[in-house]
Amino acid sequence: MFRDNLLKGKRILVTGGGTGLGKTMVAKFLQLGAEVAILGRRKPVLEETAAELVKAHGGRVSVHACDIRVAEAVEETVEEIWREGPLDALVNNAAGNFISRTEDLSARAFDAIAGIVLHGTFYMTNACGKRWLKENRKASVLSVLVTWVWTGSPYVVPSAMSKAGVAAMTKSLAVEWGPRGIRLNAIAPGPFPTEGAWARLSPTGPLAARDRSQAIPLRRVGKHPELANLAAFLLSEECEYLTGEIIAIDGGQWLNTAGGFGHLAALADKDWAEIRDSIRQANQKDKSKRTV
Ligand code: HXC
Numbered sequence: 001m002f003r004d005n006l007l008k009g010k011r012i013l014v015t016g017g018g019t020g021l022g023k024t025m026v027a028k029f030l031q032l033g034a035e036v037a038i039l040g041r042r043k044p045v046l047e048e049t050a051a052e053l054v055k056a057h058g059g060r061v062s063v064h065a066c067d068i069r070v071a072e073a074v075e076e077t078v079e080e081i082w083r084e085g086p087l088d089a090l091v092n093n094a095a096g097n098f099i100s101r102t103e104d105l106s107a108r109a110f111d112a113i114a115g116i117v118l119h120g121t122f123y124m125t126n127a128c129g130k131r132w133l134k135e136n137r138k139a140s141v142l143s144v145l146v147t148w149v150w151t152g153s154p155y156v157v158p159s160a161m162s163k164a165g166v167a168a169m170t171k172s173l174a175v176e177w178g179p180r181g182i183r184l185n186a187i188a189p190g191p192f193p194t195e196g197a198w199a200r201l202s203p204t205g206p207l208a209a210r211d212r213s214q215a216i217p218l219r220r221v222g223k224h225p226e227l228a229n230l231a232a233f234l235l236s237e238e239c240e241y242l243t244g245e246i247i248a249i250d251g252g253q254w255l256n257t258a259g260g261f262g263h264l265a266a267l268a269d270k271d272w273a274e275i276r277d278s279i280r281q282a283n284q285k286d287k288s289k290r291t292v
Pocket of ligand 1: 096097099100104106109110112113189190191192197201275276277279280283287
């Protein structure tokens with residue numbers, strides 16, 4: 001699909017690059033000749049991914065343990081990355097989410113998600129952006145959103161609000177920073193199964209067996225490399241006139257059903273209790289590997 005070395009000479013930072021869609025994008029960027037930095041809260045997971053991908057594709061991957069909810073930690077990490085050389089692109093991929101009835105959310109639960117998706121994405125983008133502006137450097141930001149930035153979605157309100165905020169940032173900064181050579185675009189994926197998202201977004205209980213692919217006009221979920229191809233395209237110099245755009249890649253799902261979690265209205269109290277327990281178990285499992 002792409003010429004060899006499409007991204008040769010580019011240094012790309014991928015937040016949440018240790019797992020899921022982030023990891024697939026990193027693999028694609030390496031294949032296309034880029035050097036990649038990956039950032040996340042679990043250093044062992046990052047190190048394992050870096051070793052695996054370098055073995056498979058060659059190239060260089062640096063790992064950076066950082067909690068993007070903490071502005072000072074972001075600043076320190078971006079400074080550390082810059083000391084090795086300036087970045088050419090930032091991929092805002094790190095996210096947090098879980099399904100819940102909104103009335104069951106505490107303020108801390110809201111903050112846990114908004115802290116990663118809204119605040120963390122802003123801290124990362126501004127830490128890179130101000131360096132690019134100062135250095136008069138052409139660069140590109142790509143954020144991974146979701147189709148409910150256009151529709152909203154019940155049962156994932158903190159994520160919908162935060163991702164919509166990042167959509168607003170993308171369009172605003174495309175205009176503010178465009179004259180200085182910085183492009184901002186976003187991808188709005190539909191269902192691309194990953195371990196992290198599925199543990200928190202696929203309910204156990206009565207609706208688990210429901211075949212949701214019927215809601216998708218193309219009748220299947222996304223394949224990870226399809227998203228990685230779109231990311232590589234948006235970051236490449238071959239489409240430099242493209243900025244401020246949010247591109248859905250969802251098999252047509254949101255046009256058909258709004259892509260959200262409206263079908264969960266059928267759940268009962270006991271189903272929500274089960275869902276909450278299974279999400280908390282997934283959270284605890286992840287936490288046990290965190291180093292920051
Ligand atoms: C209600 C919950 C809950 C649940 C956690 N909380 N799970 N409340 N229902 N199921 C509450 C806790 O009780 C606590 O509030 C608060 O949230 C913070 O919980 P912690 O576990 O301490 O938070 P933290 O360790 O910071 O974890 C953050 C997280 C976690 C977002 C909760 O899941 C995480 O780090 N996730 C990262 C990976 C991830 O989510 N990937 C999926 C992204 S998918 P109290 O008040 O009790 O202290 C995505 C969009 C995909 O973004 C779209 C697909 C179509």
